[in-house]
Amino acid sequence: MMNLKEFSHRIGLSPTTVSRALNGYPEVSERTRRKVLESAERLGYTPNSRAARLATGRAMTIGHILPLSKEHEMVNPIFSDFIAGAGEQYSKSGYDLALSVVRDEDEEEAYRDLATRGVVDGVVIHGPKVEDPRIRLLGELGLPFVVHGRSSRVPGEYNWVDVNNRRAFSRATEFLLDLGHRRIGLINGLDGMDFATRRLNGYGDALAAHGIAGDPELVFNGEMTENYGFATTMQMLASRKPPTAILISSIIPAMGARRALHDLGIGLGDEVSVVIHDDDLSYFRNEGDVPIFTATRSSVREAGRLCADILLDAIRGAQDGRRHVLLEADLTVGQSTGPAPAMRHLLDRDRAEALRRPQSLT
Amino acid sequence: MMNLKEFSHRIGLSPTTVSRALNGYPEVSERTRRKVLESAERLGYTPNSRAARLATGRAMTIGHILPLSKEHEMVNPIFSDFIAGAGEQYSKSGYDLALSVVRDEDEEEAYRDLATRGVVDGVVIHGPKVEDPRIRLLGELGLPFVVHGRSSRVPGEYNWVDVNNRRAFSRATEFLLDLGHRRIGLINGLDGMDFATRRLNGYGDALAAHGIAGDPELVFNGEMTENYGFATTMQMLASRKPPTAILISSIIPAMGARRALHDLGIGLGDEVSVVIHDDDLSYFRNEGDVPIFTATRSSVREAGRLCADILLDAIRGAQDGRRHVLLEADLTVGQSTGPAPAMRHLLDRDRAEALRRPQSLT
DNA sequence: TGTGTTATCCAAAGCGCTTTGAGAAACTCA
DNA sequence: TGAGTTTCTCAAAGCGCTTTGGATAACACA
Numbered sequence: 001m002m003n004l005k006e007f008s009h010r011i012g013l014s015p016t017t018v019s020r021a022l023n024g025y026p027e028v029s030e031r032t033r034r035k036v037l038e039s040a041e042r043l044g045y046t047p048n049s050r051a052a053r054l055a056t057g058r059a060m061t062i063g064h065i066l067p068l069s070k071e072h073e074m075v076n077p078i079f080s081d082f083i084a085g086a087g088e089q090y091s092k093s094g095y096d097l098a099l100s101v102v103r104d105e106d107e108e109e110a111y112r113d114l115a116t117r118g119v120v121d122g123v124v125i126h127g128p129k130v131e132d133p134r135i136r137l138l139g140e141l142g143l144p145f146v147v148h149g150r151s152s153r154v155p156g157e158y159n160w161v162d163v164n165n166r167r168a169f170s171r172a173t174e175f176l177l178d179l180g181h182r183r184i185g186l187i188n189g190l191d192g193m194d195f196a197t198r199r200l201n202g203y204g205d206a207l208a209a210h211g212i213a214g215d216p217e218l219v220f221n222g223e224m225t226e227n228y229g230f231a232t233t234m235q236m237l238a239s240r241k242p243p244t245a246i247l248i249s250s251i252i253p254a255m256g257a258r259r260a261l262h263d264l265g266i267g268l269g270d271e272v273s274v275v276i277h278d279d280d281l282s283y284f285r286n287e288g289d290v291p292i293f294t295a296t297r298s299s300v301r302e303a304g305r306l307c308a309d310i311l312l313d314a315i316r317g318a319q320d321g322r323r324h325v326l327l328e329a330d331l332t333v334g335q336s337t338g339p340a341p342a343m344r345h346l347l348d349r350d351r352a353e354a355l356r357r358p359q360s361l362t
Numbered sequence: 363m364m365n366l367k368e369f370s371h372r373i374g375l376s377p378t379t380v381s382r383a384l385n386g387y388p389e390v391s392e393r394t395r396r397k398v399l400e401s402a403e404r405l406g407y408t409p410n411s412r413a414a415r416l417a418t419g420r421a422m423t424i425g426h427i428l429p430l431s432k433e434h435e436m437v438n439p440i441f442s443d444f445i446a447g448a449g450e451q452y453s454k455s456g457y458d459l460a461l462s463v464v465r466d467e468d469e470e471e472a473y474r475d476l477a478t479r480g481v482v483d484g485v486v487i488h489g490p491k492v493e494d495p496r497i498r499l500l501g502e503l504g505l506p507f508v509v510h511g512r513s514s515r516v517p518g519e520y521n522w523v524d525v526n527n528r529r530a531f532s533r534a535t536e537f538l539l540d541l542g543h544r545r546i547g548l549i550n551g552l553d554g555m556d557f558a559t560r561r562l563n564g565y566g567d568a569l570a571a572h573g574i575a576g577d578p579e580l581v582f583n584g585e586m587t588e589n590y591g592f593a594t595t596m597q598m599l600a601s602r603k604p605p606t607a608i609l610i611s612s613i614i615p616a617m618g619a620r621r622a623l624h625d626l627g628i629g630l631g632d633e634v635s636v637v638i639h640d641d642d643l644s645y646f647r648n649e650g651d652v653p654i655f656t657a658t659r660s661s662v663r664e665a666g667r668l669c670a671d672i673l674l675d676a677i678r679g680a681q682d683g684r685r686h687v688l689l690e691a692d693l694t695v696g697q698s699t700g701p702a703p704a705m706r707h708l709l710d711r712d713r714a715e716a717l718r719r720p721q722s723l724t
Numbered sequence: 725t726g727t728g729t730t731a732t733c734c735a736a737a738g739c740g741c742t743t744t745g746a747g748a749a750a751c752t753c754a
Numbered sequence: 755t756g757a758g759t760t761t762c763t764c765a766a767a768g769c770g771c772t773t774t775g776g777a778t779a780a781c782a783c784a
Contacts, residue, residue: 001478003769003770003771004770004771004772005770005771013733013734014733014734015734015770015771015772016733016734016735016772016773016774017732017733017734019771019772019773020733020772020773027731027732027733028733029731029732032732032733044478046475046478046479047479047770047771048480048769048770048771049479049480049481049771050412050415050419050421050480050481050769050770051416051739051769051770051771051772052770052771052772053412053415053416053739053771054412054415054416054740054741054769054770054771054772055738055739055770055771055773056739056771056772056773057739059412061460066442066449068446072644073446073644074644074645075442075443075445075446075644075645076645077439079442080428080437080438080439080441080442081437083428083437083461083463084428084430084435084437084463086463087428087461087462087463088430088463090463091462091463096460096462096481097460097461097462097463098423098458098459098460098461099445099449099459099460099461100449100453100458100459101445101446101449101450101452101453101459102453113408116363116406116408117408117410117411118410118411118412119411119412119458224645225644225645225647226645226646226647227647252645252646255617258621258624259620259654262620262624282434282435282436282437282587283436283437283438283439283585283586283587283588283614284587284588284614285587285589287589365739365740365741366740366741366742367740367741375763375764376763376764376765377740377741377742377764377765378742378743378744378763378765379762379763379764381741381742381743382742382743382763385742387743389761389762389763390761390762390763391761391762394762394763409740409741410739410740410741411741412739412740413739413740413741413742414740414741414742415741416739416740416741416742416770416771417740417742417743417768417769418741418742418743419769
C-alpha cells in the first residue's frame with residue numbers, strides 16, 4: 001500500500017501539493033490537480049483514511065445505534081429502509097456509516113462511547129420516547145445529532161424529522177367515523193414511544209370531536225410484530241363488544257390482523273375495516289391499482305434521506321439554527337375499508353364458533 | 363477532551379505505562395493497571411480511537427456492504443436480523459461495524475474502496491451469486507472476509523457460513539410428495555443467487571427421485587417481496603394446471619401467497635399446501651403451538667453471529683485454514699400443509715369467478 | 725532592471741496514540 | 755553486600771496524513 005510520501009515522490013511533487021490537489025484547495029493549479037488525480041488513478045494511490053481522520057480531527061462517519069428491544073430482541077423492521085435512505089446520502093458526501101448494535105439498556109452508554117472515542121461526527125437518534133434522555137445527553141456531549149421522530153416532553157430545540165402522526169391518525173379515524181364506524185380499535189406501538197403517543201392523541205381527537213368516549217379495551221401497545229397484530233385482533237374480536245374497524249400502526253402487525261380476520265371468517269373491508277400506517281417498506285409495498293390497505297403513508301426511506309441531509313449540514317456548520325421537517329402522511333383509500341355494517345351481521349354462527357377456540361396473547 | 367499526555371501527567375505516570383495498562387500488556391503491574399483504569403473512569407478519559415487506529419494500523423472495524431437491488435431498490439429484509447447477530451459479536455470484541463449502502467452496480471468498487479482506504483479490517487459478503495466476482499476480488503486485495511452463503515462456481519477455499527439449502531428444499535419437497543402432491547410450485551429468490559440455485563436443485567432432486575419431471579411454469583425467480591409472492595401464486599393458480607402445493611423461499615412472499623389464496627377462496631393447508639423457508643426474522647415469527655407455516659427453519663441471526671466469530675478469528679490470525687459452517691434447516695410441520703386434494707375440488711364456482719379478475723405481475 | 729504581485733510549491737510541525745529499546749527500581753540469592 | 759533477575763517505567767520514534775508559514779518561480783509594470 002503506497003503512502004503519500006512515496007506517491008508524491010514518484011510523481012515529482014511534494015506531499016503538501018499532492019494533499020492540496022486531492023482535497024480541492026485553491027492553492028494548486030488546475031493543471032497540477034488534474035495531473036495528480038490522474039496519476040493517483042494510474043498508480044492506484046488512495047489516501048489512508050485513518051491518517052486523514054487523525055490529522056483533520058474529523059471522523060467522516062455518522063453513527064447509528066440499533067437497540068435490540070429487551071422484550072423480543074427485535075430489530076425494528078423499518079430500520080433497514082431508513083438506513084438505506086440515509087446511507088445513500090452519506091455516500092454522496094463521502095461519509096461512512098457506523099452501526100452499533102446494543103441491548104436496549106446499554107444504549108445511552110453506547111452514545112457516550114461513540115462520542116468520547118471520537119469515531120463519529122454525529123449521530124441519528126431512532127425511536128425517541130416521549131421523554132427521551134438521549135437528547136439531553138447528546139447536547140451535553142456536544143455531538144451533533146438529528147432525531148428521527150420527536151420527544152414531546154423534552155424542552156429545547158434540536159434537529160428532527162417526523163411524520164405528522166397526530167394529524168395522520170386523526171384523519172384516519174375521522175375517515176372511519178365518516179363511514180359510520182363507532183367502535184374503532186387501535187393497535188399501536190410500544191407504550192412510551194413518542195410516535196405511539198401522538199397517534200393515540202390523533203385517534204382520541206377525532207373520537208372526541210364526534211362525542212365518542214374512547215374505550216381502553218380497544219387500545220393496544222406492543223412491539224409491532226405479525227403475531228402482535230394477530231393476537232390483539234383476535235382479542236378484540238373475541239370481546240363482548242368487538243370493533244367494526246381497526247387502526248394499525250404498521251403494515252407488519254396488519255398482516256397478523258388480516259390472518260386473524262381470515263381465521264375467524266370475517267371479511268376485511270366489509271365486516272371489519274382496517275386502516276394502517278404504511279412506512280412504504282421496500283419489501284412490503286401496499287400497492288396496486290387500488291391499494292390493499294387504506295393507509296396513511298410516509299416513506300421511511302425518505303425520512304432517512306432528510307435526516308442525513310440535516311445532520312450533514314449541521315456537522316459542516318452550514319446551519320444557522322436547528323432544523324425540523326414535519327412530513328404529512330396523506331390518506332389513501334384502499335380495499336380494506338367500507339361502511340360500518342350493522343353489528344348483528346357479525347354475530348353469525350361461524351364466527352361464534354371460531355371465537356370459542358382459545359387464543360393466547362404472546 | 364483529555365488526551366493521553368494530559369491524563370498520564372495528571373495521574374503521575376508516563377504515557378507509555380498508561381497505554382500499556384489500558385491495553386492489557388503484561389509489563390505493567392496489576393496494581394498500577396487497576397489504578398489507571400479507575401482514574402480513567404473517574405477523570406473521564408477515553409483513548410481517541412482515530413489515533414489508536416493510525417498507530418496500530420488496525421481499523422477495529424468490520425465492513426458490510428448493503429446493495430440496493432436495481433429492480434426495486436430493495437433492502438434485503440433478512441439484513442437487519444443478520445446485522446443484529448453479527449453486531450452483537452463485534453461489540454463484544456471491541457469492533458465497530460461500518461455499513462456502506464451502494465447501488466448494485468457499484469458494489470465491487472465499494473469493496474475495493476473500503477480496502478484501500480483502510481477503514482476496515484475485514485468484510486462480510488452478503489447474498490453471493492452462483493459465480494461471485496467479489497470473492498476473487500477480496501482475495502486479491504488481501505482483505506479478510508467471510509461469505510454468508512457460498513458461491514458454487516468459485517474455486518478455492520474461503521470462509522463461509524451457509525444453510526444446507528439443497529437438503530432443506532429436497533426435504534421439504536419430499537414431505538409434500540409424501541402427502542401425495544405431484545404438482546409443486548417453487549417461489550424462489552432471484553435467478554443467479556447461489557442459494558436460489560441450491561434450493562432449486564434440492565427441489566429438483568426430490569422430484570426426480572420420484573420420477574416427476576419438473577415443470578418450468580411452476581418455478582419463479584424474483585425479489586422476495588410480498589407482492590411477488592402474491593403475483594406468482596395468482597399466476598400459478600390461474601394456470602390450466604395449477605399446483606396443489608407451493609414451496610416459498612421466505613416468509614415475506616409467503617404472506618403474499620396467503621393473500622392470494624385468500625382472495626381466491628382457496629383453503630391454505632387443505633386445498634393448497636405451502637412450505638416455506640423461515641429465516642426466523644424477529645418481527646415475523648412463524649410460531650405458535652402448531653406453527654402457521656410448515657417450514658424449514660434456520661436463524662439468520664445465528665448465521666450473523668457465526669460469520670462474525672469466524673471473521674474476527676481470521677483477522678486476529680487465530681485461524682489455521684479457512685472455516686466453513688453448514689447449518690441444517692430442519693423441517694417443522696405447521697398448519698399450512700395437508701394431503702393433496704383431488705384436483706377437481708379446486709375447480710368450484712367461486713374460484714373460477716375470482717380467476718376472471720385481471721391480475722398483474724408487478 | 726528592479727519592485728511588487730501572483731501562482732506554485734515545499735519543509736516541518738503537528739494530530740494522539742502505540743511500541744521499541746533502555747534505564748531505574750525492586751527484589752532475590754549467595 | 756553486591757551481582758544477577760525481575761518488575762516496572764520512560765523518552766523518543768513512528769503511524770500517514772493535513773496544514774502553517776514560508777520560499778521560490780513566474781509574471782507584470784514602471
